[in-house]
Amino acid sequence: MKHLTNLKLKVWRQDGPDTVGKFETHVVESVSDEASFLEMLDQLNEKLIGENKDAIVFDHDCREGICGTCSLMINGRAHGPQRATTTCQLHMRTFSSGDEIVIEPWRAAAFPIIKDLMVDRASFDRIIESGGFITSPTGGAPDANLIPVPKPVSDAAMDSAACIGCGACVAACPNGAANLFTGAKIAHLSVLPQGQAERFKRAEAMVNSMDDQFGSCTNHGECSAACPKEISLDVIALMNSDFRKSKSKNRKQLSRG
Amino acid sequence: MAKTQQTLTKAGKSLAPRQPVTGTALSVRKKRSFIADIYSTAIGKKYAMAISGIALMGFVLFHMIGNLKMYLGAAELDHYAEFLKELLYPLAPKGAVLWILRGGLLAMLALHLHAAWSLTILNHQARPVKYQSPRDYEVANFASRTMRYSGMIVLSFLIWHLLDLTFGVVNTVGTDNTFVKGEVYANVVRSLDRWPVAVFYILANLLLGIHLRHGAWSIFQSLGWNNPRFNSWRWSFATVFALVVVIGNISFPIAVLAGIVKL
Numbered sequence A: 001m002k003h004l005t006n007l008k009l010k011v012w013r014q015d016g017p018d019t020v021g022k023f024e025t026h027v028v029e030s031v032s033d034e035a036s037f038l039e040m041l042d043q044l045n046e047k048l049i050g051e052n053k054d055a056i057v058f059d060h061d062c063r064e065g066i067c068g069t070c071s072l073m074i075n076g077r078a079h080g081p082q083r084a085t086t087t088c089q090l091h092m093r094t095f096s097s098g099d100e101i102v103i104e105p106w107r108a109a110a111f112p113i114i115k116d117l118m119v120d121r122a123s124f125d126r127i128i129e130s131g132g133f134i135t136s137p138t139g140g141a142p143d144a145n146l147i148p149v150p151k152p153v154s155d156a157a158m159d160s161a162a163c164i165g166c167g168a169c170v171a172a173c174p175n176g177a178a179n180l181f182t183g184a185k186i187a188h189l190s191v192l193p194q195g196q197a198e199r200f201k202r203a204e205a206m207v208n209s210m211d212d213q214f215g216s217c218t219n220h221g222e223c224s225a226a227c228p229k230e231i232s233l234d235v236i237a238l239m240n241s242d243f244r245k246s247k248s249k250n251r252k253q254l255s256r257g
Numbered sequence B: 001m002a003k004t005q006q007t008l009t010k011a012g013k014s015l016a017p018r019q020p021v022t023g024t025a026l027s028v029r030k031k032r033s034f035i036a037d038i039y040s041t042a043i044g045k046k047y048a049m050a051i052s053g054i055a056l057m058g059f060v061l062f063h064m065i066g067n068l069k070m071y072l073g074a075a076e077l078d079h080y081a082e083f084l085k086e087l088l089y090p091l092a093p094k095g096a097v098l099w100i101l102r103g104g105l106l107a108m109l110a111l112h113l114h115a116a117w118s119l120t121i122l123n124h125q126a127r128p129v130k131y132q133s134p135r136d137y138e139v140a141n142f143a144s145r146t147m148r149y150s151g152m153i154v155l156s157f158l159i160w161h162l163l164d165l166t167f168g169v170v171n172t173v174g175t176d177n178t179f180v181k182g183e184v185y186a187n188v189v190r191s192l193d194r195w196p197v198a199v200f201y202i203l204a205n206l207l208l209g210i211h212l213r214h215g216a217w218s219i220f221q222s223l224g225w226n227n228p229r230f231n232s233w234r235w236s237f238a239t240v241f242a243l244v245v246v247i248g249n250i251s252f253p254i255a256v257l258a259g260i261v262k263l
């Protein structure tokens, strides 16, 4: 186990949503290269608490790359320099002694800062709420093989379902757009037989909800490059095509009502 | 309702308080006609950009191909210009079809501009507080990040170009101070013989190429044309299209400066 020494951290500090924040510099004298980025922040926080200072607030939960709670813009990249990696899975060995590391919160109108590096991502919940579900009867669990799903289709659905809703796509997008997230959530259900009944109602509702809160895609591809689950831009094209179809299909359905 | 919920939304808009799952978007959308309804959404505006972009791409491609006639001599190019006025003649009056095409192109340009403008505003509202440290982009490239600027420079070139070779108002300063309507070949040579004009022409077309390199790929995404069978062709198509248009267009001022195309 090696140690990194003398890391200069520039950390964004902000008291609340409506206050002005600023960068604060901290020096981490020594940290194991096996520590995760969040463990390095924990270590710094323990020191701050020991000095009777406010700990740096940041989001985290599972610390194993599956919950999507951790965030952080690290040196201008969402979740730091390593591809397909959440901040909690980023290890200090990706840095070198003496490095300056700049840490900022996600920045988007729809992700207001709660404190320091923590942002409110409820805007994603609103998109899900508007249509990211299927309606199915409750009761006894149906047989697993009751609805046949071809293997490539189930794989495609899984690729989209891998989205952990961390918000890196919005954070990385120069336009603050949430097309990758919304596209993944739409694609995940719309390729499966279970998702067909509400397919177009879902596309329209989720896109509208996204539209109310986020920017618009200009096909840079930063979202997919930043995505810890490497969700493909294909889901955006799928969403665009389902949204177009929804405009006529939903009208037709309404006129039958 | 908590204050944070107010501040959650983009400038000017505020969402209704959170409600139980209803299967409908939280915002109540105004009732509009089909086209207006689609265009009111960001994705709909991207559709408009892509469709108008395709129309403009069709125009620049055929404009370039038509101008290649220049290499066959003055008579050929002037005759081609005459042919454009006589499209579908005698079924339609002389010039009618050309004016319909011009009107359509202007409408497409206006649509493209309006969509670009309003989406740019939307995008600025979506991130009112910028990142305070430098971003490290991974895949966003020069072309994708300069679409607005390359587009605007191409637009200014377009205006100059029309004043120069259609209306002739900025052409009379040419080598022999003349602009003669209908003498297309001679007008082109007189204009591009002025080296600053030729340089502007070349620069604007390089920028058009950069705009098209990203744009011609973007249309597939915007229109939702995505299929694993042809996805790998989309970048190749954009690159080849941009190259063909740029090389063709840039060859004209170079040929004039080099004396290959001369009076």
Ligand code: HEM
Pocket (backbone or CB within 6 Å): A217, A218, A219, A220, B046, B049, B050, B051, B053, B054, B056, B057, B060, B109, B112, B113, B116, B144, B147, B148, B150, B151, B152, B154, B155, B211, B212, B214, B215, B216, B218, B219, B220, B222, B223
């Ligand atoms: C008049 C000034 C122009 C402006 C301000 C402008 C601006 C833009 C912008 C902001 C985009 C969106 C970029 C993106 O999605 O990343 C775009 C896309 C595009 N532009 Fe332009 N542009 C202009 C002229 C042109 C011209 C003359 C052509 C064709 C010859 C053209 C062809 C395209 C195409 C094909 C797209 C892709 C559409 C899409 O996003 O799906 N543009 N333009």
Ligand code: FES
Pocket (backbone or CB within 6 Å): A059, A060, A061, A062, A063, A064, A065, A066, A067, A068, A069, A070, A086, A087, A088, A089
């Ligand atoms: S803390 Fe759960 S993904 Fe990072």
